[in-house]
Amino acid sequence: MSKLIITGGKQLEGTITVSGAKNAVLPIIAASLLCAEPIRLEDAPDLLDVNIMNQVISALGAKVVRKGSTLEIQASSIDCIEAPYELVSQMRASIVTMGPVLARQGHVRISHPGGCAIGSRPINWHLKGLEALGADVRMDHGFLDVTAKELKGARIYLDYPSVGATENIMMAAVLAQGTTLIENAAQEPEIVDLATFINEMGGKVRGAGTSIIHIEGVQELHGTTHTVIPDRIEAGSYMLMAAATGGNVLVQNVIADHLKPLIAKMEESGIDISEEGDGIRVIGDGNYTAVDIKTQVHPGFPTDLQAPFMAFLTRAKGTGLITETVFENRFMHVDELKRMRAEIKIEGRSAVVQGIQRLNGAPVTATDLRAGAALILAALTAEGTSEIRGIQHIDRGYEKVEEKLSRIGGNIIRSE
Numbered sequence: 001m002s003k004l005i006i007t008g009g010k011q012l013e014g015t016i017t018v019s020g021a022k023n024a025v026l027p028i029i030a031a032s033l034l035c036a037e038p039i040r041l042e043d044a045p046d047l048l049d050v051n052i053m054n055q056v057i058s059a060l061g062a063k064v065v066r067k068g069s070t071l072e073i074q075a076s077s078i079d080c081i082e083a084p085y086e087l088v089s090q091m092r093a094s095i096v097t098m099g100p101v102l103a104r105q106g107h108v109r110i111s112h113p114g115g116c117a118i119g120s121r122p123i124n125w126h127l128k129g130l131e132a133l134g135a136d137v138r139m140d141h142g143f144l145d146v147t148a149k150e151l152k153g154a155r156i157y158l159d160y161p162s163v164g165a166t167e168n169i170m171m172a173a174v175l176a177q178g179t180t181l182i183e184n185a186a187q188e189p190e191i192v193d194l195a196t197f198i199n200e201m202g203g204k205v206r207g208a209g210t211s212i213i214h215i216e217g218v219q220e221l222h223g224t225t226h227t228v229i230p231d232r233i234e235a236g237s238y239m240l241m242a243a244a245t246g247g248n249v250l251v252q253n254v255i256a257d258h259l260k261p262l263i264a265k266m267e268e269s270g271i272d273i274s275e276e277g278d279g280i281r282v283i284g285d286g287n288y289t290a291v292d293i294k295t296q297v298h299p300g301f302p303t304d305l306q307a308p309f310m311a312f313l314t315r316a317k318g319t320g321l322i323t324e325t326v327f328e329n330r331f332m333h334v335d336e337l338k339r340m341r342a343e344i345k346i347e348g349r350s351a352v353v354q355g356i357q358r359l360n361g362a363p364v365t366a367t368d369l370r371a372g373a374a375l376i377l378a379a380l381t382a383e384g385t386s387e388i389r390g391i392q393h394i395d396r397g398y399e400k401v402e403e404k405l406s407r408i409g410g411n412i413i414r415s416e
C-alpha cells in the first residue's frame, strides 16, 4: 500500500504550476461523445479520474490517445450504449456520459452510481432534467435504462444548482430539437468551460456562469481544439499550504477570478496575497487570525476547499467556525486531524476549530480526495514525520503532488 511520508517544518518557497482542472476536463471528455470529428484537449491533467473517464468513453466507442498533457479523442461512432459497471462504480462522475450518449444515440444504459465517502450523492435532478427533455428513465437490475426517440427543448428549473445535473442536461440539450432553458443552473467556472467547449464545436449555449443557461439545439457539431481552464481547487490547496508553512510561493497558471472567496478569506486571516502575471503570490508570516467559512455553491466558498482550509485554521490564532452546506458527510478529515493533535469539535453541519501552536506528525489515512489535501497541508506544518495512507484518493485530483511540492521545498516522498 503506497503512502506519502512527510516531515513538517519547512517553509515552502518557489514556484508551483497548477494543472488543468479535473472538474472541467471530466465533463468535457464526456461532451466529446457529442461529436464525430477529432477533438484535441490541451492541459488535460494526467489523473486517475481522467484516465477512468477516458476508459469509459473508449468502452462506448471513442478513440482516446494521450500525448503528454494533450488528449486526442474521436467518437466517430458510439458502438455501445452501456457504460461499464466496473468503471462507473469507481468514479461516479461517469454519470455525465448519460446526456451526450442519449443525445447521440437516443439510448443509454449506466449503472446507478452509488454514494461515496462524502455523501449519498443522488442523481434525481439529472434524471428529472432528462425526462423534461423527453427521455424515458427506467431502473433495470441496478442499471438506469434511458431512452428518447427524440429530445425536445424544454424549460427546466433545478431545485438546487447541481453541477452534474446542469452538465448532463446541457449536453443532452445541445442536439435536441428546439431551445432549452436551465433555470437555477450551477454557475461554477467548470460549467463555463464546458459551455465554451461545446460552442467551439458549433453548439449554441448562452448564459453559462449565470443561473439561467439557454441552449439552442443544433443538427451536428464539428471537431475543435480546446485548452482546459486551470484547476482552481488544486491552486487553492497549494495557496493554503504555502500560507500554512509561512512560506513565499508563486502559484502559477491561476485565474484569480475563480478564487475570489478563498482569496478574501485568506486576506481576512492576515495572509499577503497578490496577483503576479498568470499566477498568485502567497507570502505567509505564520501570524494568522482564525476566520469563519460557510461552503456554498459558486460564487460562494467552494466545498472542495473546506478540508484544506480547516487544516490551515489549525495554525491560526483563535477559533474558526466551518459550516458545510453542500455535502452531508464532509468532515471525515476531522478525526484524522485530531490524531495530529488538532482541536476540532463537530456540531451538526459545523466544525469549531481551535488554533494551536503546532500539530504533531502521525500516521493518518485520507478518506477522500480533499481530505487527502488537508492531511498533506497538516503534515507539512506538523512537528515530526507523518505517513499518509489512502493516497489513491489524492492521485484522483492532484497531479504529481509529491514532485510539485518537493520542488518548492516540501519534505515529501512517496513510498510504495
Ligand code: EPZ
Pocket: 022, 023, 024, 026, 093, 119, 120, 121, 122, 123, 124, 125, 126, 127, 160, 161, 162, 163, 164, 165, 186, 303, 304, 326, 327, 328, 369, 370, 397
Ligand atoms: C461536482 O460534484 C464536483 N465533481 C465535486 O467535486 C464538487 O464538490 C461538487 O460539484 C460541488 O461543487 C465533479 O465536478 C466531477 P452537485 P457533483 O451535483 O456534480 C446533491 C471533488 O472533490 N444532489 O453540485 O456531484 C448532492 O448529493 C469533487 O473534486 C442531489 O441531491 O455535485 C450534493 O449534496 C467532490 N441530487 C449536492 O447536491 C442530484 O441530482 C451538490 O451536488 C444532484 C446532486
